[in-house]
Amino acid sequence: MIESIETTLEMWAASLREVKSRIRRLFPQERVAISAGLFLEGLLLDEHRKTGGMRVEAAGDPGPWRLQAILGRAKWDADALRDIVRKYALETLADNEAVLVIDETGFIKQGNTSCGVARQVDGSTGRMANCQIGMFAGYASRHGHAFVDRALYLPRAWTDDPTRLARAYAPAGTTFATKSRLALNMIARNVAADVPLSWVAADRIYGSVEIEMALRRWCKGYVLGVSANHHFASRNSVLPAEGAAEDIAGNLDPSLWRNFDPGEGPEDSGSQQWAYCPFSDLDVAEYDRTRSGLWTPGLLIRRNANQALSYFSTWSPAGTQTETLIAVQQCCGIIEEGLRTAKRELGLDHNITRSWHGWHRHVSLVMLAFTMMSTVRHKASHERHEAVGRLTLTSRRFERLPRSSEKPKPASLGAAATIARQDQSGERRRKPFRRNLPVEKQ
Numbered sequence: 001m002i003e004s005i006e007t008t009l010e011m012w013a014a015s016l017r018e019v020k021s022r023i024r025r026l027f028p029q030e031r032v033a034i035s036a037g038l039f040l041e042g043l044l045l046d047e048h049r050k051t052g053g054m055r056v057e058a059a060g061d062p063g064p065w066r067l068q069a070i071l072g073r074a075k076w077d078a079d080a081l082r083d084i085v086r087k088y089a090l091e092t093l094a095d096n097e098a099v100l101v102i103d104e105t106g107f108i109k110q111g112n113t114s115c116g117v118a119r120q121v122d123g124s125t126g127r128m129a130n131c132q133i134g135m136f137a138g139y140a141s142r143h144g145h146a147f148v149d150r151a152l153y154l155p156r157a158w159t160d161d162p163t164r165l166a167r168a169y170a171p172a173g174t175t176f177a178t179k180s181r182l183a184l185n186m187i188a189r190n191v192a193a194d195v196p197l198s199w200v201a202a203d204r205i206y207g208s209v210e211i212e213m214a215l216r217r218w219c220k221g222y223v224l225g226v227s228a229n230h231h232f233a234s235r236n237s238v239l240p241a242e243g244a245a246e247d248i249a250g251n252l253d254p255s256l257w258r259n260f261d262p263g264e265g266p267e268d269s270g271s272q273q274w275a276y277c278p279f280s281d282l283d284v285a286e287y288d289r290t291r292s293g294l295w296t297p298g299l300l301i302r303r304n305a306n307q308a309l310s311y312f313s314t315w316s317p318a319g320t321q322t323e324t325l326i327a328v329q330q331c332c333g334i335i336e337e338g339l340r341t342a343k344r345e346l347g348l349d350h351n352i353t354r355s356w357h358g359w360h361r362h363v364s365l366v367m368l369a370f371t372m373m374s375t376v377r378h379k380a381s382h383e384r385h386e387a388v389g390r391l392t393l394t395s396r397r398f399e400r401l402p403r404s405s406e407k408p409k410p411a412s413l414g415a416a417a418t419i420a421r422q423d424q425s426g427e428r429r430r431k432p433f434r435r436n437l438p439v440e441k442q
Helices: 002-026 030-043 052-059 065-073 078-093 162-167 179-192 209-217 245-250 322-346 356-383 414-418
Strands: 099-108 118-121 128-141 144-153 199-202 221-226 258-260 272-278 294-303 309-317
Touching: 002 030, 002 078, 002 356, 030 065, 030 356, 065 356, 078 128, 078 144, 078 356, 099 179, 099 322, 128 179, 128 322, 128 356, 144 179, 144 322, 144 356, 179 209, 199 322, 209 221, 209 309, 221 322, 245 294, 245 309, 272 322, 294 322, 309 322, 322 356
Parallel strands: 099 199, 199 221
Antiparallel strands: 099 128, 118 128, 128 144, 221 309, 258 272, 272 294, 294 309
């Protein structure tokens, strides 16, 4: 046990030193780089709250000046840190069958001066609140998951008020962008960076024709949440007529529904049922003449225990199994849990700044800490079967996509279709669904 403790502590210390060295080039002054390292250490502390005062006390500073310099006064590029985080995450998590998940969460705020704050729907609770909305791109693979991009949503009340934008130090020329546009921008950045991935998923309604067409051109499969009135123009022998998602669902043959028991979880109760409606195959050359092959558009429908329906527009290589599409959609739950963990363990929502760059700097540093924890967990799971201390308490929440012992089917995530989810406390876990799926290999 002593050897295990020493190994774990050495792993944490080595990882922290490595992370600090990766970000050193961002800071022109050594003292600012040291402050950034102390800030990162503060995020990793056990304190429940990561407020500015607590981080200052943990760093041993007599006042908040160094903390304020990191998030506000110092000149350094938060987007450059975002790119470092992405590269760092991919060194451990990269997989060609990975899923890029778009999700959002709310940051509750008092007053009206914090950049982007407004009375709007909190993405983490689904309720109206005075908050900021942060959008995130999560990368989920069989090796683990991390966050590789972020964007702050600005309501029109902000973008239509240049004076207000200037006071929050928003970049010059900032204009209104819908959440769908922000989602597409993040997807495009990752595609341009050659991030290895096969799928894009979103549980919320970011789906738009623009996003779908872009993903088809990029030859990326997708499972995107859409509204009940989302129109599907495709058809097949089973569904001879086009129409809205809710109309198609209402006319489905009952035999197309399949039972699925996700187990217990923080949001769902009881069993779920799924129905998949594939439409006529299309040649991907219609969207990119340099490519060839048949791909299938479709509609995936989820029905919960209360008979409420959720709809997802899909695009996948011909022959993709329904279980694979369900597995891709379930990655949304993994990233959602990751956001909650980042809030609870790393102070993602404890940002005390009001500026545009302050929000992006704070969030990017939290993303770095999250990636470091995910990397340590991955190393620990390969080097030793047991882990102790904070590694057990925190990083056990980072669920991995298990690898299949069987050869994956075309366009399949393999045993990723048996993703297990658990809530933040670790007291309730989702049971992996195994009906007609490959056997896991841990």
